[in-house]
Amino acid sequence: MNTVLFLLVLSTLPQLVVPGAPHKASFRAVVEIVSGDSRIFSEESVRLKCSVSDNRSTWDYLWFRGSEKLPQRGEHFVLWRAHVKQSGKYYCQGVRDSVVGDIYTSQSLPVEINVDGGWAILQVPPLPTLVGESLEVTCRVRGTLQLRQVILYKDGVEVMRQNGLNPRFSLTHLTVADRGMYSCRASWDIGRRTHSVISVDTLLQVVEVLSEPILEIVTVGDLIPAKMMRLNCHHQYNAPAPAPPVHYYFFRNNMKLGTATSENHDLVRQTPGWYTCKVRVPELGLIRWSEPKSFGQETEPQMTKPPIHPRDPWTRAPLIHPRGPWTQAPPISSPDPSLPPASEPTAALLSPHPSTATPTFIQTTEASTPTSGPPSSQPEPSTVPSTAQSLNKTTIPETVDIMKESGDMPEDNVDMSGESGDMSGACGDMPEGSGDMCPDSP
Incomplete structure (x- = not known):
């Protein structure tokens, strides 16, 4: 009897699912241009392809222009003899059947098509x-x-x-x-x-x-203990893959707090002073400093600019640009090479x-x-x-x-140049x- 009841429950599970509630997969669809260009003349064509990085399932694909769902389905989407009004941002989304209904991936990042x-x-x-x-x-x-x-x-x-x-x-x-x-x-x-x-x-x-990094000081949070604060060093790193590792350094009143870390944050005691962070990519010879940020009762930063490291990208020899008289500033010397910058x-x-x-x-x-x-x-x-x-x-x-x-x-724990x-x-x-x-x- 118990076996019969168990089988009955299993057979009715799909019917217990809330109708119309979409099921999301942990995948994101990817759209790419396989023929044509992102900017085309009217009467020309462009072909798009949608894919999902899941080899264990068979996916169908939906297509969108902006918020509009398009009638076309399938792996490929073709704009044939395009009109100017068909310009816009195109997305795709994967969908497949399951015992609990259709399962959808996240929408792809857009590809913008301009019809001129x-x-x-x-x-x-x-x-x-x-x-x-x-x-x-x-x-x-x-x-x-x-x-x-x-x-x-x-x-x-x-x-x-x-x-x-x-x-x-x-x-x-x-x-x-x-x-x-x-x-x-x-x-x-x-x-x-x-x-x-x-x-x-x-x-x-x-x-x-x-x-250039931006320093954020956070004093309140679920993971921040009492009398402590979190230093976050935000920046953009645009090196192509495989990108070399980034090292982070944190300072208070010119003094380094701990050693270099691969994490862009650090947990320190709440102490008044001026704080900065330094981001360094040793393999590329890149060093960037944040602007100083105050915490507590300090009124003016007692900080000086750092010495200019020969590997820093802004200290190369004067360069004559092939399309104009572009030049770069000569190296700037600093009286104290151990101090981080004010700017x-x-x-x-x-x-x-x-x-x-x-x-x-x-x-x-x-x-x-x-x-x-x-x-x-x-x-x-x-x-x-x-x-x-x-x-x-x-x-x-x-x-x-x-x-x-x-x-x-x-470099890491002792290098203040930068x-x-x-x-x-x-x-x-x-x-x-x-x-x-x-x-x-x-």
Whole structure:
């Protein structure tokens, strides 16, 4: 009898589950681009893939754009001949059957897809670039055109230009000052006209390998004993895997508290004074200090700046940047090499002088007009013929700007040193021979 009752209970367990209550698995789905790019022209396609790192179960996949659940299911998701309105952040989520109902993974981190209805796109890596690294950006133009000139802008100021068919720019030895909004202008000739287009702005992110730490003092908590406090040293560490280990040091009034630790926190007695923390990566020669923070009755920090260690990243020899007169501050000496800093020494970066040239149109004969930076955004293209004439009264070929701007897209314990618019309006003004550049309307 007891056996029968036991089997009866087991058979009714699935019915006792609360209807509609989702069951979460301890996995997170991962979405990636397997073909195409994160920024594409309208009428182009991109293919996404979703996966779950669980080889013991068979998963199906759900797809989302923002908060909207999409009708497509399966491992792959394809945006076929995409429209501008299909821009957005795409997520996926794994789901599988079980005796207690559907089990879901956590949603993936998003992949942002931008569908540009204009004529030019500046392709920039979506992930941040580390200080000191180099990267390549590409000015891509719709269709197959023989480019005449390509110009790169940063925050509206020209930083580089090149003639010919090569649409790529190499940015080397990047610094934090190189971070900003970048765009490109491309021009080409058809008949007796020069056409010029400009891309929308795209963010280029440049981050430090080791950011300046911030010290937090916590005096109240379940795991903090009476008359004790917790020192937390917060920072960002962006070294690629496998990342070398980080060492942490804590100080009160210039005196080191204990030995180096691999943990970014320490438990100390509540004592008035000025506290700092130091973060060090010995294998990379990186050292960063936090700003001092007071606790108790101290009014002014009795602290001095630390000596500059030869391996510190901000004390390298003066560097001439390939794209401008970028320099770094010389080493700073300190009277007492045993003392930690009152503040983080920083490099003195000098901004390059903005270009005074004003490129707008590129002429195809001797007569030319100065050029300027990117013009203000205009949703519709326009045709502007040139009226300049030479001394022998020969006619100058016309120059046309088919789109002012494309897109309106909706050691350890002792070391103290240390906008895309629809392109249909543009095609109406194109000269003969350019019909292959105007795809069908989305």
